[in-house]
Amino acid sequence: MTLARYVDFNVRGDADGWLVALEGNRNVPFSMQRAYYIFGTQNGVRRGKHAHRRLTQMMVCLTGQCKILLDDGKTREDLTLARNDQGLMLDAMIWHEMYDFSPDCVLLVLADNYYDEADYIRNYAAFKTACA
Numbered sequence: 144m145t146l147a148r149y150v151d152f153n154v155r156g157d158a159d160g161w162l163v164a165l166e167g168n169r170n171v172p173f174s175m176q177r178a179y180y181i182f183g184t185q186n187g188v189r190r191g192k193h194a195h196r197r198l199t200q201m202m203v204c205l206t207g208q209c210k211i212l213l214d215d216g217k218t219r220e221d222l223t224l225a226r227n228d229q230g231l232m233l234d235a236m237i238w239h240e241m242y243d244f245s246p247d248c249v250l251l252v253l254a255d256n257y258y259d260e261a262d263y264i265r266n267y268a269a270f271k272t273a274c275a
């Protein structure tokens with residue numbers, strides 16, 4: 144069993160170039176309220192290191208690649224994000240850490256709500272307690 148699921152996108156275009164459209168409640172299976180992107184991550188840095196209490200997100204690696212550790216409090220798995228024709232759905236209450244960023248990695252994240260620090264669990268022990 145996997146802790147997250149991939150959504151494949153239709154890639155449109157031809158020899159002139161390519162385009163992917165992301166639409167809320169269609170190929171993005173929630174109502175989007177926010178998009179942000181992560182880039183310029185230095186070698187050896189781990190980002191994330193938190194879980195969200197309620198937030199649902201989709202991650203798309205636009206260029207380069209990185210890895211992501213997922214943890215639901217019982218099991219852990221590591222996935223690679225390296226495709227711009229695929230989104231990774233990340234539900235609430237999954238601890239996640241992104242690492243091994245290539246220098247050119249640009250990670251687009253779509254979210255179903257606005258930024259709210261109160262939605263973050265940034266302490267792993269507190270996350271484990273909340274999962275129990």
Ligand code: T46
Pocket residue numbers: 177179181190191192200252257258
């Ligand atoms: C997540 C992973 C994948 C804002 O002001 N607005 C925003 O929408 C976001 C996402 C962050 N911020 C501020 C909060 C911090 O002062 O930007 C700063 C960096 O955020 P953070 O340290 O949480 O960044 P990452 O890369 O560790 O985590 C981010 C998201 O915060 C998080 O929701 O799931 O990317």
